Amino acid sequence: MNWYPIKLTTHIRKYAFGERAIADKLGKQGLPTEGVIAETWEISDYQDATGTVINGAFAGRTLHDLVLEYPDELAGSGWSGPHFPILEKFLDASHMLPVHLHADDETAKRVYNEPNGKTEAWHIVWAAPGATVLAGLKADFSRAQLFDAFVAQDYDSIMVRHPIQTGDTVYVPAGIIHSFGPDALVFEVQQTSDLGNSVMPTDLYGKPLSQEEWHANINTVLDELRTHYQPHPNSGLELQQGTNRRIFCCAGPYFALERLLLSEPLTEPSHPHRCITLTNVGDPVQLEFRGGREQLGCAESCILPAAIGEVRMIPDKSATLIAGYVPDLQQDVIAPLRTAGYEEEQIQGLGDIDIG
Template sequence: MDWYPLKLTTNVQKYTFGERLIPERLGKRGLPSGIIAETWEVSDYKDKTGTVVNGYLAGRTLHELTLAHPNELVGRGWYGPYFPLLSKFIDASHMLPVHLHADDETARNLHNEPNGKTEAWHILWAAPGATILAGLKSEFTREQLFEAFTACDYDSVLVRHSIQAGDTVYVPAGIIHSFGPDTLVFEIQQTSNLAQSVMPTDLYGNKYNQPEWYANINAALDELKNHNQPRPHGGLRLESGANFRVFGCAGTYFALERWILNEPYLELSHPRRCVILSNVSSVVHLEFAAGIERLEQGESCILPAAIGEVQIVPDGQTNLIACYIPDLQQDIIEPLQAAGYNLQQIQTLGKVNSI
């Protein structure tokens, strides 16, 4: 089979925290009118699995292809119930709910799902003064947290950080968080949609009655972890000719890089892993053994593991976000150490341990 960059249908979420940043500031085309809070770019989550829209595999779902061709699509030796990564653009014109996601153990034991949701945010645009909330300030009793959440006094217990475009925030499962307003984000995560919110309203602005709200807070407190205080990170930069790779985060589940391309860039063959590419700037052309694919601003695709080498040719300077499941030693530690970064610096990217 001749593999090529796979473009998928976009799943749109119209939650109340969104507005029109994704089409108007990012420049993504083909979206409906009205509020657009999220576009799920690459997804194999239940009924939100994407369908291929280009090439001879058009009409096949990502789920079908993952099950039929796991080695060629996801990576040599990989197996699992669905495509392991989910990527999205998020419009936080208004503040997101304060919430958290189950870790793998909780997902299996409490929700009967195979994995939880560790995620990372790459900030594409943030107005002056934009912030995130992520992690608890210190140790609090359950009663203190319950009181803060019922009073909607989130700053009394959560850490707030300023953010700017180019920052990445690695958020382990179980860590309570929010971001916005006035923020546009690319998110990479495990394939999951498990979440517990402590807010008095749902994602569509509907108000919970008090017993429902309090039950939600208690469910979140049952799953809350306090082992990590995520911080915005400007990334670790590698230079190659006129091009730059900025490593934004890395961990067991995924790595995120921002590629700033001023000239053609060769992405080498990686039979053990695929790559999700999202274009957040001007048009690029992807040249591969079987042909050429154009990737527009705001578009995403999957470079299958079996595609071989891909030459990425920008029309002027462009910015791409690349996400993949890394071999931490080979993909992260070794190239960054070769560039002069020490292990302590590399570990600030997320969950990176020397092997």
């Protein structure tokens, strides 16, 4: 089998918080020319939103088919999950997202009969001056205090607000209450899940809920709320590789994210234990691999299968790529950052990392 960079169809969601930033500001091609585009799911193996391959020998097959047939070669040696391990999307927060949270693994299995919950991270592709995120609680509030604040829609009285700027990343474990926007464009990496519960008086499309349904949703959120982690924007930890810059943006047991700023070719070595996703948020870049070459255009994504071997990334002049993967935290994150001289506290600040 000659493995190659795998590109997938895009799944679109038209939630009320979006506008046209993914097409107009990011420059993603192939989208509808009119109407709201809140999310484009770039890499997905979630239920009926699994992507279909659009290039190469696997064209026409779904990502789910491939991960079932070739788990070791595609996802990584020893992978045994029921689906591709991460889901990635562009998210247009032209308007404020709902204040919401996602179930953790235990709740997902017990309550929703799904294999996992949804820990996520937001990499800020663009943010207007003054843009912010709301994430985590300011203090230990009672359930009644939280309920009353949500009914009053007084989110700032209980939640922490942080300013954000382009290049920041916010790691958000499952169960942590959060929102962001307006005026931001985000690349999100997450566990493969779409579980979520909101405290808002409207649904994701802006339709008002009855008071009974709204209050029931708030109580569900309070049942699933966790307070063990307070998210914060992080500018990342940088490694210099020649004239290229490699920035570790976030890391935890479910995923790691890096931002690659390339001014010269970069060779990514073989990683049989894991695949890599690449998303281009800059000028086109050429991907050379054993037996071929593939161009990754602006706002395009692909999967570099675990069995692909070395891949050489060749920018025309410069390139900005976002790389995602399920890490061996010690080997892929902790060791290179320690070697570069970063302290344990800095490394742990990237997310959920047990230095050991």
